[in-house]
Amino acid sequence: MSFELIKDILLATVPLLVIFPSLFAFTTWMERKALARIQNRIGPNKTGIPCTRIGLFGLGQPAADGIKMIFKEDIVPRGADKLFHLLAPILALIPAMLILCFLPLEFPWGKFISGKVQAFMLDSAVIFFFAISGLATLAIFMAGWASRNKYSLLGGMRAVAQMVSYEIPLLLSAVVVVMMVGSLNAKEIADAQTGFNWFVFTPWGLAAFVIFFIAALAETNRSPFDLPEAESEIIAGYFTEYSGFKFALFFLGEYIAMFAISGLAVTLFLGAGDGPFLTSAPWLSVVWFIAKIFGLIAVMIWLRGTLPRLRVDQLMAFAWKFLLPLSIFNILLAGLTHFALDARVAATSDAILYSIHAPHTHSGEANHEHPKPVAGQKEAVMGALHYTDKNWMGAMKWFSKAALKGHAQSRSILGWGFGIWAMSLIVLYVMAKGLDNVSRSTAKPREYLYAE
Amino acid sequence: MSILGGGIFKGMAVTLRNFIGSYFYKERLTTNDYEWRAKDKLPQSIGDYPKEEGEQLRDTTTVNHYSRNFPMLLHDTGEPMDTIRCVACQICERECPPQCIYIEKSTEKKENADGKPQFYPAKFDIDVSVCMSCQICVEVCPFDAIVMNSQFELSTPNRFGGLLVRRDDLLKSNDYYHKIHPQEAAARDQKMVADKAAKEAKKKAAAEKAKAAAEARAAAAAEAEAKEDTE
Amino acid sequence: MTQEITFWVLAVIAVLGALVAVRRRNLIHGVFALMIFFASLSGLFLLLLAEFIAAVQILVYIGAVGILLLFAIMLTERVTGDDARDITSRGSFWGWAAALAVLVVLLLPAIQGADLSQVAKPINPSVKALGQQMMEPYVVTLEVLALLLTAALIGAVAASQGGEKTKEDTDDA
Numbered sequence: 001m002s003f004e005l006i007k008d009i010l011l012a013t014v015p016l017l018v019i020f021p022s023l024f025a026f027t028t029w030m031e032r033k034a035l036a037r038i039q040n041r042i043g044p045n046k047t048g049i050p051c052t053r054i055g056l057f058g059l060g061q062p063a064a065d066g067i068k069m070i071f072k073e074d075i076v077p078r079g080a081d082k083l084f085h086l087l088a089p090i091l092a093l094i095p096a097m098l099i100l101c102f103l104p105l106e107f108p109w110g111k112f113i114s115g116k117v118q119a120f121m122l123d124s125a126v127i128f129f130f131a132i133s134g135l136a137t138l139a140i141f142m143a144g145w146a147s148r149n150k151y152s153l154l155g156g157m158r159a160v161a162q163m164v165s166y167e168i169p170l171l172l173s174a175v176v177v178v179m180m181v182g183s184l185n186a187k188e189i190a191d192a193q194t195g196f197n198w199f200v201f202t203p204w205g206l207a208a209f210v211i212f213f214i215a216a217l218a219e220t221n222r223s224p225f226d227l228p229e230a231e232s233e234i235i236a237g238y239f240t241e242y243s244g245f246k247f248a249l250f251f252l253g254e255y256i257a258m259f260a261i262s263g264l265a266v267t268l269f270l271g272a273g274d275g276p277f278l279t280s281a282p283w284l285s286v287v288w289f290i291a292k293i294f295g296l297i298a299v300m301i302w303l304r305g306t307l308p309r310l311r312v313d314q315l316m317a318f319a320w321k322f323l324l325p326l327s328i329f330n331i332l333l334a335g336l337t338h339f340a341l342d343a344r345v346a347a348t349s350d351a352i353l354y355s356i357h358a359p360h361t362h363s364g365e366a367n368h369e370h371p372k373p374v375a376g377q378k379e380a381v382m383g384a385l386h387y388t389d390k391n392w393m394g395a396m397k398w399f400s401k402a403a404l405k406g407h408a409q410s411r412s413i414l415g416w417g418f419g420i421w422a423m424s425l426i427v428l429y430v431m432a433k434g435l436d437n438v439s440r441s442t443a444k445p446r447e448y449l450y451a452e
Numbered sequence: 453m454s455i456l457g458g459g460i461f462k463g464m465a466v467t468l469r470n471f472i473g474s475y476f477y478k479e480r481l482t483t484n485d486y487e488w489r490a491k492d493k494l495p496q497s498i499g500d501y502p503k504e505e506g507e508q509l510r511d512t513t514t515v516n517h518y519s520r521n522f523p524m525l526l527h528d529t530g531e532p533m534d535t536i537r538c539v540a541c542q543i544c545e546r547e548c549p550p551q552c553i554y555i556e557k558s559t560e561k562k563e564n565a566d567g568k569p570q571f572y573p574a575k576f577d578i579d580v581s582v583c584m585s586c587q588i589c590v591e592v593c594p595f596d597a598i599v600m601n602s603q604f605e606l607s608t609p610n611r612f613g614g615l616l617v618r619r620d621d622l623l624k625s626n627d628y629y630h631k632i633h634p635q636e637a638a639a640r641d642q643k644m645v646a647d648k649a650a651k652e653a654k655k656k657a658a659a660e661k662a663k664a665a666a667e668a669r670a671a672a673a674a675e676a677e678a679k680e681d682t683e
Numbered sequence: 684m685t686q687e688i689t690f691w692v693l694a695v696i697a698v699l700g701a702l703v704a705v706r707r708r709n710l711i712h713g714v715f716a717l718m719i720f721f722a723s724l725s726g727l728f729l730l731l732l733a734e735f736i737a738a739v740q741i742l743v744y745i746g747a748v749g750i751l752l753l754f755a756i757m758l759t760e761r762v763t764g765d766d767a768r769d770i771t772s773r774g775s776f777w778g779w780a781a782a783l784a785v786l787v788v789l790l791l792p793a794i795q796g797a798d799l800s801q802v803a804k805p806i807n808p809s810v811k812a813l814g815q816q817m818m819e820p821y822v823v824t825l826e827v828l829a830l831l832l833t834a835a836l837i838g839a840v841a842a843s844q845g846g847e848k849t850k851e852d853t854d855d856a
Contacts, residue, residue, distance in 0.1 A: 037474045038467045040482050084715070124810045127738040134746035138718065141753055145711055157757060164750055184810055305471075306463040433456050
């Protein structure tokens with residue numbers, strides 16, 4: 001263990017350990033504020049600088065909460081499994097922190113780290129992400145079981161059933177991107193989307209993003225899928241017997257998992273650290289990445305303020321009868337359109353290159369059939385060809401560049417491509433609508449005798 | 453045919469309107485900034501809070517006619533213990549789900565507002581820390597003696613005795629009830645008057661019936677006597 | 684050096700986890716010990732640079748098999764796991780003997796000092812190579828396996844749906 005290695009490890013991990021927990025503190029404040037405003041309340045506004053009347057919009061609230069949590073009594077039920085009761089919150093936090101390492105965050109001090117330590121930039125980062133995020137289920141079950149409480153156990157069982165069900169659409173919607181890029185490496189996926197060629201702009205990418213986001217909500221037990229901790233039904237679910245610092249750890253783990261899964265959504269669909277002004281300031285990529293994560297978190301909070309909780313049967317029906325078939329169909333559609341574009345480009349690529357090269361290589365009758373080459377046209381077409389097997393949007397952008405410069409073949413491909421784009425959106429919508437009609441639960445709530 | 457997921461977007465538009473509107477329109481805010489007085493000393497017991505009606509309803513915006521927080525005992529105009537409605541029947545004590553009411557019946561009877569001798573509660577305590585404001589005691593009371601108060605300043609640093617409210621602190625006049633819940637109080641008074649009238653009418657009818665029966669009996673007896681005499 | 688330390692730590696955890704998994708009477712403890720064993724095994728795979736296998740080890744064994752075991756236990760009466768004693772069985776001698784025999788057989792080549800590099804050809808353990816292997820030479824095997832799993836799935840659905848319909852069932856539907 002040399003000094004270099006330790007330095008590298010610290011440089012690679014400490015920023016994650018500092019940035020995300022502090023973001024967690026800020027997010028709890030943001031969530032409380034936003035929910036309050038949604039309900040026409042004010043939210044925390046008194047806790048600012050201690051011993052003064054300066055409120056700072058209640059920004060001191062997370063710190064106050066943290067201090068409170070640490071000093072609270074740690075109550076362990078008499079019948080509880082003491083060891084598991086202690087291990088569960090730790091086990092909930094560790095996978096959440098671990099999966100943060102798989103996000104392709106490019107810190108500006110990354111160049112001080114030798115290649116060896118970037119071990120987390122694994123070739124199978126996406127698979128690892130799903131594998132390790134699945135461990136959170138176990139922690140929740142452990143907590144529910146170890147508490148020796150009916151409500152905890154019910155919450156734990158609900159959590160396991162829900163997370164196992166929603167992991168499948170989550171994975172299948174990510175498969176689309178993996179299929180397009182041809183790599184499980186998070187860095188390569190991020191690189192394939194540079195220059196605003198985000199996958200969310202493609203029809204299948206949009207559908208996959210929506211499915212992914214919904215499944216991610218369920219996976220992190222966020223409202224409207226917060227059945228495992230439904231206050232009005234089972235007190236606090238698996239949290240019921242937790243207090244003090246253990247509860248804080250659970251809370252932290254849940255929020256870190258939210259960050260991580262939003263981070264994966266950003267990586268897969270929203271172009272990772274891609275954004276404006278990157279050429280002049282490459283360090284902005286981290287800022288864009290975290291800003292996008294925050295955007296997704298804000299939507300999660302917004303949804304929490306808007307939607308009521310699902311019933312258990314609706315939850316399961318939604319996962320198995322709606323999201324799962326839709327995501328499988330989406331994979332099929334993505335493959336079809338992708339290969340259709342590939343085939344179309346392949347069929348004309350010789351002609352494309354020929355049309356550009358022709359005026360130079362063949363003199364004579366070819367000259368008057370083809371328009372004169374415009375500067376940059378060849379580069380545009382080459383760029384498009386470079387992108388065709390990786391990123392639909394990228395290819396389309398290059399083709400449109402070539403088309404603008406007066407390239408007939410590109411124009412036809414462009415029109416054809418956007419036709420397919422619109423068609424697949426329509427097909428996806430019709431499919432979703434049909435599935436919705438089929439999968440809607442016909443069960444009516446029982447009529448109560450004394451209901452008004 | 454509605455748009456798939458359209459309902460979600462509609463809902464999100466509503467919450468967004470609330471979110472933004474709450475920053476610009478003060479009247480949207482349902483809660484008021486509570487006056488924080490760090491120097492103020494809290495009373496050691498809930499009973500020490502000012503009893504006068506005006507004091508408790510200082511903040512008229514947060515307390516409306518429908519608010520309810522904690523029960524109180526009603527008395528009619530006059531000296532509280534002389535006109536108390538409660539007769540210590542202990543129905544509320546039995547019905548209270550969290551069992552926060554404690555009643556001790558008096559040993560001797562005392563005249564109530566109507567001039568009728570009745571039992572009265574020698575002790576009537578309610579524990580605020582246990583009460584869940586369900587209002588079941590109000591529903592079951594046959595004498596309209598217990599109703600909900602809307603006093604909300606109930607905090608005290610004394611968590612043992614301070615949260616137990618005694619009979620004398622629970623007693624509030626009917627006028628106060630009219631002030632905090634005008635519609636409900638009016639309806640209750642009307643009902644009580646109607647009940648009383650119905651009761652009196654019933655009594656009257658019963659008395660008349662009894663009178664008629666007695667007369668008939670007397671007539672029958674006279675007849676029988678007359679018959680006996682003839683024989 | 685670091686690799687050796689990591690290996691020994693993981694190996695000890697794996698063996699301990701396996702032992703606890705076998706010996707605990709409390710089913711839930713057993714399952715979690717088994718999962719610790721799986722996790723350390725995944726770490727050992729990572730140490731061998733077989734990252735895909737490591738990921739799949741976690742995904743399938745901990746994420747799927749472990750959860751399945753938990754589900755199975757949740758359906759039994761032993762959910763609360765009151766009985767936390769260790770297993771002591773009269774026939775344990777034969778069990779130990781069999782386990783020891785297997786161990787000796789496995790370790791025999793090492794004891795004899797055989798040259799193991801002849802047995803296994805080094806392969807490229809990367810995800811891409813693995814995927815290519817699965818899609819090119821072994822595509823038929825993969826498809827047959829997939830078919831088998833699908834058949835099993837349909838069979839499970841049929842098994843759970845089948846049987847005589849009682850009156851209650853028809854009432855619910």
